[in-house]
Structure formats: C-alpha cells, structure tokens
Amino acid sequence: AHHQGGLVVTRRVEDLAExxxxxxxxxxxxxxVLGGDGTxxxxxxxxxxxxxxxxxxxxxxxxxxxxxxxxxxxxxxxVRHALTAPVRRIDLIRAGEAVCIGYAGAGFxxxxxxxxxxxxxxxxxxxxxxxxxxTLVGFQPPQAxxxxxxxxxxxxxxxxxxxxxxxxxxxxxxxxxxxIDDGRMDLVILKxxxxxxxxxxxPKVYKGDHVGHPELLLETTRRAEITFDRTLDLYGxxxxxxxxxxxxxxxxxxxxxxxxxxx
Numbered sequence: 075a076h077h078q079g080g081l082v083v084t085r086r087v088e089d090l091a092e093x094x095x096x097x098x099x100x101x102x103x104x105x106x107v108l109g110g111d112g113t114x115x116x117x118x119x120x121x122x123x124x125x126x127x128x129x130x131x132x133x134x135x136x137x138x139x140x141x142x143x144x145x146x147x148x149x150x151x152x153v154r155h156a157l158t159a160p161v162r163r164i165d166l167i168r169a170g171e172a173v174c175i176g177y178a179g180a181g182f183x184x185x186x187x188x189x190x191x192x193x194x195x196x197x198x199x200x201x202x203x204x205x206x207x208x209t210l211v212g213f214q215p216p217q218a219x220x221x222x223x224x225x226x227x228x229x230x231x232x233x234x235x236x237x238x239x240x241x242x243x244x245x246x247x248x249x250x251x252x253x254i255d256d257g258r259m260d261l262v263i264l265k266x267x268x269x270x271x272x273x274x275x276x277p278k279v280y281k282g283d284h285v286g287h288p289e290l291l292l293e294t295t296r297r298a299e300i301t302f303d304r305t306l307d308l309y310g311x312x313x314x315x316x317x318x319x320x321x322x323x324x325x326x327x328x329x330x331x332x333x334x335x336x337x
Contacts, residue, residue: 110134
C-alpha cells in the first residue's frame with residue numbers, strides 16, 4: 075500500500091510514542107523521526123512489533139543508533155537514506171513495559187545520564203564525560219545479584235548494563251562486539267573499583283579498549299535478572315524508565331527482530 079507523506083510535530087517527546095503507534099495502525103510504511111537516541115527510544119515504544127519502519131534523522135546529543143545503522147549526518151542525506159535504504163529488523167531489549175534500542179541498565183552510568191539530562195546550559199558529546207566526573211565524586215557502588223544465561227555474579231558493582239548497540243552516550247563503545255540483530259544482548263558488569271582506577275579506565279571506553287580489564291565482566295545472553303540492595307533508577311536508551319526499589323528484581327529480555335528500521 076502507498077501512503078501520502080505528512081508532517082507531525084510533537085509538543086512533548088513523550089507524545090511521540092502515541093504518534094508512532096497511530097502511524098503503525100494506519101499502515102505507514104516508514105516513519106521518519108528527527109532527534110537523538112532518546113527521541114528514537116520514544117518512537118520505538120509505538121513501533122515495536124509492527125511493520126512500520128523507523129527512519130532515523132540524527133539531530134541529538136547522542137546519535138548511537140544512527141551510527142550503528144550507517145545513517146549519514148547531513149540532513150538531506152539522512153532523509154534520503156531514511157526514505158530509500160532497505161528495511162530490516164533489529165532487536166530490542168524489553169524491560170518491563172518498555173522496550174530499549176541501545177541499552178538498559180542501572181548504577182553509575184544511569185546516574186550520569188540523569189545528571190547529563192538535567193543540564194541545559196550546554197549540550198554536545200562532552201556533556202557525558204562532564205557528568206561522569208561530577209557523578210563519580212559522591213557515587214556509592216550498590217551490592218548486586220545478577221543472573222544470565224549460564225552465569226551469575228554477586229558483589230558490589232559500579233554499573234550493570236545490557237547493551238544492544240556497540241556504543242552509547244554519544245560514541246562510548248561500551249560493548250564493541252554487540253550486534254543489533256543477533257538475538258542476544260551484551261551484559262556489561264563493572265565491579266567496584268577505586269575512583270583512580272575508574273578515571274584511568276574511563277577514557278578507554280571511547281575506543282573500546284576497556285574490554286579485558288580484570289574488573290569488567292562482558293557476557294552475551296538472551297535474558298538477565300538483576301537485583302540491587304538499594305533503590306536505583308533504571309534507564310534505557312538515555313531515557314528514565316522507572317525507579318526500582320531495593321531488592322526488586324529487574325528482568326531484561328531480548329525481543330529479537332522487534333523493530334523495523336530503514337538501513
């Protein structure tokens with residue numbers, strides 16, 4: 075079926091999920107969305123499990139999905155790519171009622187994301203390193219119990235992330251080997267480390283050279299169960315998902331082929 079093009083402007087990014095859901099119900103073949111990874115996260119809430127393909131027009135602080143899809147940075151080229159690139163299906167991570175394209179997790183990096191999202195004075199890729207340094211000063215590692223396909227871990231951690239993309243936060247290659255269409259997530263667990271050790275490892279994330287550090291666990295799995303000993307915020311795709319009470323188990327599961335995309 076062929077459908078006429080149209081322009082929809084959302085007043086709030088949260089409205090995008092409903093607009094995307096309507097587009098899918100109307101049989102729209104491709105929904106072009108302009109924004110960053112947080113915006114794409116909202117669009118995915120409405121498009122997950124449908125035939126409508128997401129066309130990414132990167133214009134955000136972090137554009138890690140666009141990077142993974144090979145989307146051009148220029149506006150005209152990105153629109154052309156979104157309209158003409160072959161449609162394929164990529165995986166999603168299901169976290170309760172939400173789905174996540176890039177990652178889902180909690181701990182230090184979620185607190186960094188919260189801090190970065192609060193800043194309005196300046197944006198750009200340097201917002202994440204700045205927020206990380208500010209967060210590190212007062213961060214207290216929680217105790218975690220983690221189970222995945224074929225393994226478990228119990229101990230203090232800096233963070234636990236399930237990654238579906240190689241990078242997050244605007245180019246930090248947190249899980250360099252992650253693939254967006256292999257039906258598995260890369261579980262990244264950084265055990266408790268000193269501030270000095272963290273500061274020595276953090277810059278290496280931009281090239282993926284942190285992989286192999288003795289305090290880093292990197293596992294592939296289809297499902298993960300995570301429990302923390304204190305209340306933490308769960309984030310996914312750069313967006314707040316929910317506050318998780320102490321000792322409540324977070325379940326993350328792969329939704330293989332959950333989203334159609336252009337590219």
